[in-house]
Amino acid sequence: MTEAQAFVTLATTDAYCMGCIVVGKSLRRHGTSKKLVVMVSPNVSRVGRLALDDVFDEVVVVDVLDSRDKAHLTWLGRPELGVTFTKLHCWTLTHFSKCVFLDADTLVLCNVDELFEYEELSAAPDPGWPDCFNSGVFVFRPSLNTHTQILEHAAQHGSFDGGDQGVLNTFFSDWAVKDIRKHLPFVYNLTASAVYTHLPAFQQYGHHAKIVHFLGGIKPWHHSYNPQAASESSFRDSSKNFAAQFMHLWWAEYYSQNQQQVKKDDKKEDYSVQQLESSQTHPTPTQSQMSRTEALHREMRLASPLQDLTLDSLTISSSKTSEEMLSDRLSCPSREIKNILFEVLSGGETEETPIVSPPSEQETEHKDPETADDSAAGIGKAIAAETEEEDSERRRMWEQGHVDYMGKDSFDNIKRKLDLFLE
Ligand SMILES: O=c1ccn([C@@H]2O[C@H](COP(=O)(O)OP(=O)(O)O[C@H]3O[C@H](CO)[C@@H](O)[C@H](O)[C@H]3O)[C@@H](O)[C@H]2O)c(=O)[nH]1
Ligand SMILES: [Mn+2]
Numbered sequence: 001m002t003e004a005q006a007f008v009t010l011a012t013t014d015a016y017c018m019g020c021i022v023v024g025k026s027l028r029r030h031g032t033s034k035k036l037v038v039m040v041s042p043n044v045s046r047v048g049r050l051a052l053d054d055v056f057d058e059v060v061v062v063d064v065l066d067s068r069d070k071a072h073l074t075w076l077g078r079p080e081l082g083v084t085f086t087k088l089h090c091w092t093l094t095h096f097s098k099c100v101f102l103d104a105d106t107l108v109l110c111n112v113d114e115l116f117e118y119e120e121l122s123a124a125p126d127p128g129w130p131d132c133f134n135s136g137v138f139v140f141r142p143s144l145n146t147h148t149q150i151l152e153h154a155a156q157h158g159s160f161d162g163g164d165q166g167v168l169n170t171f172f173s174d175w176a177v178k179d180i181r182k183h184l185p186f187v188y189n190l191t192a193s194a195v196y197t198h199l200p201a202f203q204q205y206g207h208h209a210k211i212v213h214f215l216g217g218i219k220p221w222h223h224s225y226n227p228q229a230a231s232e233s234s235f236r237d238s239s240k241n242f243a244a245q246f247m248h249l250w251w252a253e254y255y256s257q258n259q260q261q262v263k264k265d266d267k268k269e270d271y272s273v274q275q276l277e278s279s280q281t282h283p284t285p286t287q288s289q290m291s292r293t294e295a296l297h298r299e300m301r302l303a304s305p306l307q308d309l310t311l312d313s314l315t316i317s318s319s320k321t322s323e324e325m326l327s328d329r330l331s332c333p334s335r336e337i338k339n340i341l342f343e344v345l346s347g348g349e350t351e352e353t354p355i356v357s358p359p360s361e362q363e364t365e366h367k368d369p370e371t372a373d374d375s376a377a378g379i380g381k382a383i384a385a386e387t388e389e390e391d392s393e394r395r396r397m398w399e400q401g402h403v404d405y406m407g408k409d410s411f412d413n414i415k416r417k418l419d420l421f422l423e
Contacts, residue, residue: 005034005097005099005116006057006100007023007032007036007100007102008039008093008100008101008102009023009024009037009101010039010104011040011041012043012083014047014299015219016104016105017052017104018221018254018296018300019103019219020104021051021055021293022250022253023102024038024052025254026107026108033113035058036058037060037093038052041063047299048296050292051295054258054293062086062092063086063089064083065083065086066083067082067167082162084164087135088150088154090142091140091142092142092144094142096142098116098139098140098142099139099140100112100116100138100139101137102136102137102211103135106213107212107220107249107253108210109209109212112211115137115184115188116139118181118182118184119139121133121140121175121182122183123137123184123189124184124185125186127186127191133165133168133183134165135164135169137213149171150168153167187211188211190213192212192214192215193216195243207419212246212249220250221297245417252410253411256410
Protein backbone atom coordinates (compact mmCIF):
# COMPACT_ATOMS: atom_id res chain seq x y z
CA MET A 1 0.00 0.00 0.00
CA THR A 2 1.18 3.47 -0.84
CA GLU A 3 2.40 5.70 1.96
CA ALA A 4 1.78 8.92 0.07
CA GLN A 5 -0.15 11.57 1.96
CA ALA A 6 -1.91 14.68 0.77
CA PHE A 7 -3.91 17.71 1.75
CA VAL A 8 -7.08 17.81 -0.32
CA THR A 9 -9.47 20.64 -1.06
CA LEU A 10 -12.38 21.24 -3.45
CA ALA A 11 -13.78 23.86 -5.82
CA THR A 12 -16.90 23.54 -7.93
CA THR A 13 -16.91 27.21 -8.91
CA ASP A 14 -14.31 29.80 -9.81
CA ALA A 15 -15.10 31.70 -6.63
CA TYR A 16 -14.19 28.68 -4.51
CA CYS A 17 -11.03 28.33 -6.65
CA MET A 18 -9.89 31.60 -5.11
CA GLY A 19 -10.32 29.98 -1.72
CA CYS A 20 -8.37 26.88 -2.80
CA ILE A 21 -5.48 29.06 -3.94
CA VAL A 22 -5.24 30.49 -0.44
CA VAL A 23 -5.46 27.02 1.12
CA GLY A 24 -2.63 25.79 -1.10
CA LYS A 25 -0.43 28.84 -0.75
CA SER A 26 -0.81 28.95 3.02
CA LEU A 27 0.11 25.25 3.29
CA ARG A 28 3.23 25.83 1.17
CA ARG A 29 4.14 28.99 3.07
CA HIS A 30 4.41 26.87 6.20
CA GLY A 31 6.55 24.26 4.53
CA THR A 32 4.27 21.26 4.28
CA SER A 33 5.99 18.07 3.14
CA LYS A 34 2.69 16.61 1.89
CA LYS A 35 1.25 16.61 -1.62
CA LEU A 36 -1.38 19.21 -2.40
CA VAL A 37 -4.45 18.04 -4.29
CA VAL A 38 -7.46 20.03 -5.41
CA MET A 39 -10.63 18.42 -6.76
CA VAL A 40 -12.47 20.53 -9.32
CA SER A 41 -15.75 20.00 -11.12
CA PRO A 42 -15.77 20.13 -14.93
CA ASN A 43 -17.44 23.55 -15.00
CA VAL A 44 -14.49 25.28 -13.33
CA SER A 45 -13.03 27.61 -15.93
CA ARG A 46 -9.67 27.24 -17.59
CA VAL A 47 -8.48 30.39 -15.86
CA GLY A 48 -9.44 28.86 -12.54
CA ARG A 49 -7.65 25.58 -13.27
CA LEU A 50 -4.50 27.30 -14.45
CA ALA A 51 -4.36 29.40 -11.31
CA LEU A 52 -4.76 26.23 -9.22
CA ASP A 53 -2.14 24.45 -11.29
CA ASP A 54 0.50 26.90 -10.06
CA VAL A 55 -0.09 25.98 -6.46
CA PHE A 56 -1.23 22.35 -6.37
CA ASP A 57 0.57 19.14 -7.25
CA GLU A 58 -2.62 17.63 -8.66
CA VAL A 59 -5.79 19.14 -10.07
CA VAL A 60 -8.27 16.26 -10.20
CA VAL A 61 -11.51 16.62 -12.12
CA VAL A 62 -14.49 15.03 -10.36
CA ASP A 63 -18.20 14.85 -11.12
CA VAL A 64 -20.54 17.10 -9.25
CA LEU A 65 -22.67 15.32 -6.68
CA ASP A 66 -25.68 17.23 -5.49
CA SER A 67 -27.87 16.29 -2.55
CA ARG A 68 -30.81 18.17 -4.12
CA ASP A 69 -32.14 18.28 -0.62
CA LYS A 70 -33.84 21.62 -0.99
CA ALA A 71 -35.94 21.25 2.13
CA HIS A 72 -33.03 20.97 4.51
CA LEU A 73 -30.85 23.40 2.64
CA THR A 74 -33.51 26.07 2.52
CA TRP A 75 -34.05 25.60 6.18
CA LEU A 76 -30.32 26.13 6.68
CA GLY A 77 -30.51 29.22 4.46
CA ARG A 78 -27.77 27.87 2.19
CA PRO A 79 -29.33 26.46 -1.02
CA GLU A 80 -25.87 26.20 -2.59
CA LEU A 81 -24.59 23.59 -0.14
CA GLY A 82 -26.04 20.50 -1.87
CA VAL A 83 -23.01 20.55 -4.09
CA THR A 84 -20.81 19.92 -1.05
CA PHE A 85 -21.68 16.23 -1.53
CA THR A 86 -18.95 16.44 -4.18
CA LYS A 87 -16.55 16.52 -1.24
CA LEU A 88 -17.34 12.84 -0.67
CA HIS A 89 -15.29 12.03 -3.80
CA CYS A 90 -12.16 12.64 -1.75
CA TRP A 91 -12.40 8.98 -0.66
CA THR A 92 -11.60 7.96 -4.26
CA LEU A 93 -8.07 9.41 -4.09
CA THR A 94 -6.70 5.96 -3.38
CA HIS A 95 -3.18 6.71 -4.59
CA PHE A 96 -2.82 8.28 -1.14
CA SER A 97 -2.94 6.28 2.05
CA LYS A 98 -4.03 9.13 4.28
CA CYS A 99 -5.31 12.63 3.57
CA VAL A 100 -6.45 15.75 5.34
CA PHE A 101 -9.40 17.50 3.77
CA LEU A 102 -9.55 21.29 4.08
CA ASP A 103 -12.53 23.36 2.98
CA ALA A 104 -11.77 25.99 0.36
CA ASP A 105 -12.67 28.65 2.93
CA THR A 106 -9.86 27.79 5.33
CA LEU A 107 -6.56 29.57 5.88
CA VAL A 108 -3.56 27.74 7.34
CA LEU A 109 -1.51 29.76 9.85
CA CYS A 110 1.35 27.37 10.60
CA ASN A 111 2.67 23.95 9.65
CA VAL A 112 -0.07 21.42 10.40
CA ASP A 113 1.56 18.25 9.02
CA GLU A 114 1.10 16.67 12.45
CA LEU A 115 -2.57 16.22 11.49
CA PHE A 116 -1.45 13.11 9.62
CA GLU A 117 -0.74 11.45 12.96
CA TYR A 118 -4.50 11.30 13.53
CA GLU A 119 -6.72 8.48 12.28
CA GLU A 120 -9.91 8.44 10.20
CA LEU A 121 -12.22 10.09 10.98
CA SER A 122 -10.68 12.87 13.04
CA ALA A 123 -12.23 16.32 13.04
CA ALA A 124 -12.90 19.28 15.32
CA PRO A 125 -16.24 20.00 17.00
CA ASP A 126 -18.70 22.14 15.10
CA PRO A 127 -19.12 25.46 16.91
CA GLY A 128 -22.90 25.32 16.41
CA TRP A 129 -23.39 21.78 17.73
CA PRO A 130 -20.23 20.46 19.34
CA ASP A 131 -21.46 16.85 19.41
CA CYS A 132 -21.15 17.01 15.63
CA PHE A 133 -17.83 17.46 13.96
CA ASN A 134 -17.32 20.24 11.47
CA SER A 135 -16.50 18.81 8.06
CA GLY A 136 -14.32 21.73 7.00
CA VAL A 137 -11.17 20.00 8.32
CA PHE A 138 -10.92 16.22 8.68
CA VAL A 139 -8.46 13.35 8.47
CA PHE A 140 -9.47 10.38 6.31
CA ARG A 141 -8.19 7.30 4.52
CA PRO A 142 -9.11 7.11 0.84
CA SER A 143 -10.90 3.85 0.05
CA LEU A 144 -13.33 2.96 -2.72
CA ASN A 145 -15.11 0.73 -0.27
CA THR A 146 -15.69 3.58 2.19
CA HIS A 147 -16.65 5.86 -0.68
CA THR A 148 -19.39 3.46 -1.81
CA GLN A 149 -20.61 2.97 1.75
CA ILE A 150 -20.89 6.70 2.35
CA LEU A 151 -22.78 7.25 -0.90
CA GLU A 152 -25.15 4.39 -0.08
CA HIS A 153 -25.62 5.81 3.38
CA ALA A 154 -26.37 9.23 1.87
CA ALA A 155 -28.86 7.75 -0.60
CA GLN A 156 -30.61 5.88 2.18
CA HIS A 157 -30.58 8.41 5.00
CA GLY A 158 -30.05 11.74 3.26
CA SER A 159 -28.36 14.53 5.12
CA PHE A 160 -29.88 16.30 8.09
CA ASP A 161 -28.41 19.61 6.94
CA GLY A 162 -28.55 18.92 3.22
CA GLY A 163 -24.76 19.08 2.96
CA ASP A 164 -21.83 16.72 3.42
CA GLN A 165 -21.52 17.54 7.11
CA GLY A 166 -24.89 15.95 7.86
CA VAL A 167 -24.02 12.78 5.95
CA LEU A 168 -20.57 12.42 7.43
CA ASN A 169 -21.81 12.91 10.97
CA THR A 170 -24.45 10.21 10.66
CA PHE A 171 -22.00 7.91 8.87
CA PHE A 172 -19.22 8.37 11.43
CA SER A 173 -21.91 8.47 14.08
CA ASP A 174 -19.82 7.46 17.07
CA TRP A 175 -17.37 10.36 16.66
CA ALA A 176 -18.81 12.28 19.61
CA VAL A 177 -18.38 9.50 22.16
CA LYS A 178 -16.13 6.71 20.92
CA ASP A 179 -12.56 7.93 20.84
CA ILE A 180 -11.40 11.28 22.13
CA ARG A 181 -8.20 10.90 20.06
CA LYS A 182 -10.32 11.59 16.99
CA HIS A 183 -11.35 14.99 18.32
CA LEU A 184 -9.08 17.55 16.73
CA PRO A 185 -8.42 20.58 18.92
CA PHE A 186 -10.61 23.54 17.95
CA VAL A 187 -7.50 25.51 16.90
CA TYR A 188 -7.34 23.28 13.80
CA ASN A 189 -10.73 24.58 12.70
CA LEU A 190 -11.19 27.95 14.32
CA THR A 191 -14.42 29.45 13.05
CA ALA A 192 -13.61 33.08 12.29
CA SER A 193 -17.07 34.30 13.19
CA ALA A 194 -17.54 32.16 16.32
CA VAL A 195 -14.71 34.00 17.99
CA TYR A 196 -16.99 36.94 18.79
CA THR A 197 -19.07 34.78 21.05
CA HIS A 198 -16.00 33.32 22.74
CA LEU A 199 -13.84 36.40 23.01
CA PRO A 200 -12.24 35.59 26.37
CA ALA A 201 -11.34 32.11 25.11
CA PHE A 202 -9.99 33.60 21.91
CA GLN A 203 -7.83 36.01 23.89
CA GLN A 204 -6.56 33.14 26.00
CA TYR A 205 -6.00 30.60 23.23
CA GLY A 206 -6.20 32.54 19.97
CA HIS A 207 -2.45 32.68 19.53
CA HIS A 208 -2.51 28.89 19.19
CA ALA A 209 -4.77 29.17 16.14
CA LYS A 210 -3.55 26.88 13.38
CA ILE A 211 -6.32 26.90 10.80
CA VAL A 212 -8.98 29.58 10.46
CA HIS A 213 -12.30 28.63 8.83
CA PHE A 214 -14.51 31.31 7.25
CA LEU A 215 -17.61 29.20 7.76
CA GLY A 216 -20.96 30.66 6.71
CA GLY A 217 -22.47 32.43 3.74
CA ILE A 218 -19.99 35.31 3.48
CA LYS A 219 -16.52 34.35 2.33
CA PRO A 220 -13.34 36.44 2.17
CA TRP A 221 -13.49 36.49 -1.63
CA HIS A 222 -16.83 38.29 -1.42
CA HIS A 223 -14.98 41.25 -0.01
CA SER A 224 -11.91 43.28 -0.28
CA TYR A 225 -10.94 45.38 2.68
CA ASN A 226 -9.90 48.78 3.79
CA PRO A 227 -6.30 48.59 4.90
CA GLN A 228 -6.17 52.18 6.12
CA ALA A 229 -9.21 51.89 8.35
CA ALA A 230 -7.93 48.61 9.71
CA SER A 231 -4.91 50.53 10.85
CA GLU A 232 -2.30 49.74 13.43
CA SER A 233 -4.62 51.05 16.15
CA SER A 234 -7.26 48.49 15.37
CA PHE A 235 -4.70 45.74 15.92
CA ARG A 236 -3.56 47.26 19.21
CA ASP A 237 -6.71 48.61 20.74
CA SER A 238 -9.63 46.77 19.32
CA SER A 239 -10.12 43.21 20.34
CA LYS A 240 -13.23 43.20 18.17
CA ASN A 241 -11.64 43.45 14.78
CA PHE A 242 -9.81 40.16 14.70
CA ALA A 243 -12.13 38.71 12.07
CA ALA A 244 -11.17 41.64 9.86
CA GLN A 245 -7.52 40.83 10.53
CA PHE A 246 -8.06 37.25 9.42
CA MET A 247 -9.74 38.64 6.33
CA HIS A 248 -6.69 40.86 5.70
CA LEU A 249 -4.48 37.85 6.13
CA TRP A 250 -6.55 35.91 3.62
CA TRP A 251 -6.20 38.64 0.99
CA ALA A 252 -2.51 39.04 1.68
CA GLU A 253 -2.08 35.31 1.13
CA TYR A 254 -4.14 35.41 -2.05
CA TYR A 255 -1.78 37.98 -3.55
CA SER A 256 1.40 36.57 -2.05
CA GLN A 257 3.99 34.92 -4.23
CA ASN A 258 4.15 31.18 -4.41
CA GLN A 259 6.51 29.88 -1.76
CA GLN A 260 7.55 26.94 -3.83
CA GLN A 261 7.59 26.17 -7.49
CA VAL A 262 5.44 23.13 -8.04
CA LYS A 263 7.02 20.29 -9.96
CA LYS A 264 4.92 19.72 -13.03
CA ASP A 265 6.53 16.52 -14.33
CA ASP A 266 3.77 14.09 -13.56
CA LYS A 267 0.84 16.29 -14.47
CA LYS A 268 -1.99 14.73 -16.41
CA GLU A 269 -4.25 17.72 -16.94
CA ASP A 270 -5.92 18.15 -20.28
CA TYR A 271 -5.05 21.81 -20.47
CA SER A 272 -1.74 23.34 -21.32
CA VAL A 273 0.23 25.64 -19.08
CA GLN A 274 2.40 26.62 -22.03
CA GLN A 275 -0.66 27.76 -23.90
CA LEU A 276 -1.31 30.50 -21.41
CA GLU A 277 2.33 31.42 -21.08
CA SER A 278 2.82 31.74 -24.81
CA SER A 279 -0.18 34.01 -24.99
CA GLN A 280 1.47 36.35 -22.51
CA THR A 281 4.12 38.87 -23.27
CA HIS A 282 6.02 38.28 -20.00
CA PRO A 283 6.26 34.57 -19.42
CA THR A 284 8.56 34.59 -16.37
CA PRO A 285 7.29 32.15 -13.73
CA THR A 286 6.57 34.80 -11.11
CA GLN A 287 4.74 37.04 -13.48
CA SER A 288 2.72 34.25 -14.96
CA GLN A 289 1.78 32.96 -11.50
CA MET A 290 0.80 36.41 -10.37
CA SER A 291 -1.16 37.09 -13.49
CA ARG A 292 -3.10 33.83 -13.23
CA THR A 293 -4.17 34.64 -9.71
CA GLU A 294 -5.04 38.15 -10.81
CA ALA A 295 -6.80 36.88 -13.90
CA LEU A 296 -9.01 34.67 -11.78
CA HIS A 297 -9.85 37.49 -9.38
CA ARG A 298 -10.58 39.81 -12.29
CA GLU A 299 -12.84 37.24 -13.91
CA MET A 300 -14.67 36.71 -10.67
CA ARG A 301 -15.33 40.40 -10.30
CA LEU A 302 -16.84 40.44 -13.76
CA ALA A 303 -18.98 37.39 -13.12
CA SER A 304 -19.93 37.60 -9.48
CA PRO A 305 -23.02 39.48 -8.34
CA LEU A 306 -21.00 40.75 -5.40
CA GLN A 307 -18.36 42.32 -7.58
CA ASP A 308 -20.37 45.50 -8.01
CA LEU A 309 -20.80 45.83 -4.30
CA THR A 310 -18.82 49.02 -4.54
CA LEU A 311 -19.23 52.16 -2.56
CA ASP A 312 -20.64 53.68 -5.73
CA SER A 313 -23.34 51.07 -5.90
CA LEU A 314 -24.16 51.85 -2.30
CA THR A 315 -24.35 55.59 -2.64
CA ILE A 316 -25.65 56.05 -6.15
CA SER A 317 -29.39 56.51 -6.06
CA SER A 318 -31.55 53.48 -6.31
CA SER A 319 -35.13 52.60 -5.49
CA LYS A 320 -33.74 50.85 -2.46
CA THR A 321 -31.58 52.40 0.19
CA SER A 322 -27.97 51.39 0.18
CA GLU A 323 -28.55 49.60 3.43
CA GLU A 324 -31.35 47.54 1.92
CA MET A 325 -29.21 46.76 -1.10
CA LEU A 326 -26.36 45.58 1.06
CA SER A 327 -28.72 43.68 3.25
CA ASP A 328 -30.18 41.91 0.19
CA ARG A 329 -26.76 40.92 -1.01
CA LEU A 330 -25.26 39.81 2.24
CA SER A 331 -28.31 38.61 4.12
CA CYS A 332 -26.84 40.22 7.23
CA PRO A 333 -28.91 41.66 10.04
CA SER A 334 -29.49 45.34 9.58
CA ARG A 335 -27.47 46.41 12.64
CA GLU A 336 -24.40 44.77 11.20
CA ILE A 337 -25.04 46.51 7.93
CA LYS A 338 -25.23 49.83 9.74
CA ASN A 339 -21.88 49.11 11.28
CA ILE A 340 -20.41 48.22 7.91
CA LEU A 341 -21.84 51.34 6.34
CA PHE A 342 -20.57 53.46 9.19
CA GLU A 343 -17.17 51.95 8.62
CA VAL A 344 -17.40 52.44 4.89
CA LEU A 345 -18.63 56.00 4.97
CA SER A 346 -16.66 57.36 7.90
CA GLY A 347 -13.47 55.39 7.58
CA GLY A 348 -13.81 54.84 11.32
CA GLU A 349 -13.92 51.61 13.24
CA THR A 350 -17.01 49.51 13.47
CA GLU A 351 -18.35 48.26 16.72
CA GLU A 352 -18.06 44.61 15.98
CA THR A 353 -18.21 43.98 12.29
CA PRO A 354 -15.33 42.98 10.07
CA ILE A 355 -14.18 45.78 7.87
CA VAL A 356 -15.25 45.16 4.34
CA SER A 357 -14.74 47.09 1.21
CA PRO A 358 -15.29 46.40 -2.43
CA PRO A 359 -12.84 44.80 -4.79
CA SER A 360 -11.92 46.98 -7.71
CA GLU A 361 -9.83 46.88 -10.81
CA GLN A 362 -6.84 48.68 -9.33
CA GLU A 363 -6.63 46.26 -6.49
CA THR A 364 -4.64 43.87 -8.61
CA GLU A 365 -1.99 46.41 -9.51
CA HIS A 366 1.49 45.40 -8.55
CA LYS A 367 2.86 47.56 -5.82
CA ASP A 368 6.53 48.12 -5.27
CA PRO A 369 7.41 46.71 -1.86
CA GLU A 370 10.41 49.07 -1.66
CA THR A 371 8.24 52.15 -1.66
CA ALA A 372 5.70 50.84 0.81
CA ASP A 373 5.70 52.47 4.23
CA ASP A 374 5.41 49.43 6.41
CA SER A 375 6.49 50.85 9.74
CA ALA A 376 3.92 50.85 12.51
CA ALA A 377 5.04 54.34 13.57
CA GLY A 378 4.58 55.55 10.02
CA ILE A 379 1.02 54.32 9.88
CA GLY A 380 0.26 55.76 13.32
CA LYS A 381 1.69 59.16 12.38
CA ALA A 382 -0.08 59.19 9.08
CA ILE A 383 -3.37 58.56 10.79
CA ALA A 384 -2.78 61.17 13.47
CA ALA A 385 -1.92 63.76 10.85
CA GLU A 386 -5.02 63.15 8.83
CA THR A 387 -6.99 66.19 7.92
CA GLU A 388 -10.47 66.13 6.49
CA GLU A 389 -8.98 66.55 3.05
CA GLU A 390 -6.71 63.58 3.52
CA ASP A 391 -9.68 61.70 4.79
CA SER A 392 -11.58 62.19 1.57
CA GLU A 393 -8.47 61.37 -0.44
CA ARG A 394 -8.08 58.22 1.60
CA ARG A 395 -11.68 57.34 0.93
CA ARG A 396 -11.18 57.97 -2.78
CA MET A 397 -8.15 55.71 -2.84
CA TRP A 398 -9.99 53.11 -0.88
CA GLU A 399 -12.97 53.25 -3.22
CA GLN A 400 -10.53 52.47 -5.98
CA GLY A 401 -9.35 49.51 -3.98
CA HIS A 402 -5.72 50.52 -3.49
CA VAL A 403 -4.51 47.77 -1.26
CA ASP A 404 -0.83 47.26 -0.75
CA TYR A 405 -0.75 43.48 -0.79
CA MET A 406 2.92 43.48 -1.67
CA GLY A 407 3.96 46.03 0.95
CA LYS A 408 2.45 47.05 4.24
CA ASP A 409 -0.56 44.79 3.81
CA SER A 410 1.57 41.81 2.95
CA PHE A 411 0.89 38.49 4.63
CA ASP A 412 3.92 38.78 6.88
CA ASN A 413 3.09 42.27 8.12
CA ILE A 414 -0.50 41.42 8.86
CA LYS A 415 0.45 38.18 10.58
CA ARG A 416 2.97 40.09 12.69
CA LYS A 417 0.29 42.55 13.76
CA LEU A 418 -2.14 39.77 14.55
CA ASP A 419 0.50 38.03 16.65
CA LEU A 420 1.20 41.31 18.46
CA PHE A 421 -2.46 41.64 19.29
CA LEU A 422 -2.72 38.09 20.53
CA GLU A 423 0.41 38.24 22.66
O1 LIG B 1 -20.66 26.03 -4.42
C1 LIG B 1 -19.84 25.43 -3.70
C2 LIG B 1 -20.02 25.22 -2.33
C3 LIG B 1 -19.04 24.56 -1.62
N1 LIG B 1 -17.91 24.08 -2.23
C4 LIG B 1 -16.88 23.32 -1.48
O2 LIG B 1 -17.49 22.75 -0.32
C5 LIG B 1 -16.91 23.32 0.85
C6 LIG B 1 -17.96 23.51 1.93
O3 LIG B 1 -18.78 24.64 1.64
P1 LIG B 1 -18.68 25.95 2.53
O4 LIG B 1 -19.33 27.07 1.80
O5 LIG B 1 -17.28 26.13 2.96
O6 LIG B 1 -19.57 25.52 3.75
P2 LIG B 1 -19.47 26.10 5.26
O7 LIG B 1 -19.91 27.51 5.27
O8 LIG B 1 -18.11 25.82 5.78
O9 LIG B 1 -20.61 25.20 5.99
C7 LIG B 1 -20.62 23.99 6.69
O10 LIG B 1 -21.57 23.11 6.06
C8 LIG B 1 -21.14 22.49 4.86
C9 LIG B 1 -22.25 21.60 4.32
O11 LIG B 1 -22.53 20.54 5.18
C10 LIG B 1 -19.87 21.71 5.09
O12 LIG B 1 -19.40 21.26 3.84
C11 LIG B 1 -18.82 22.63 5.70
O13 LIG B 1 -17.63 21.92 5.95
C12 LIG B 1 -19.37 23.21 6.99
O14 LIG B 1 -18.39 24.01 7.62
C13 LIG B 1 -16.25 24.60 0.37
O15 LIG B 1 -15.26 25.09 1.24
C14 LIG B 1 -15.74 24.19 -0.99
O16 LIG B 1 -14.57 23.43 -0.85
C15 LIG B 1 -17.73 24.29 -3.58
O17 LIG B 1 -16.71 23.89 -4.14
N2 LIG B 1 -18.71 24.95 -4.29
MN1 LIG C 1 -16.27 25.93 4.89
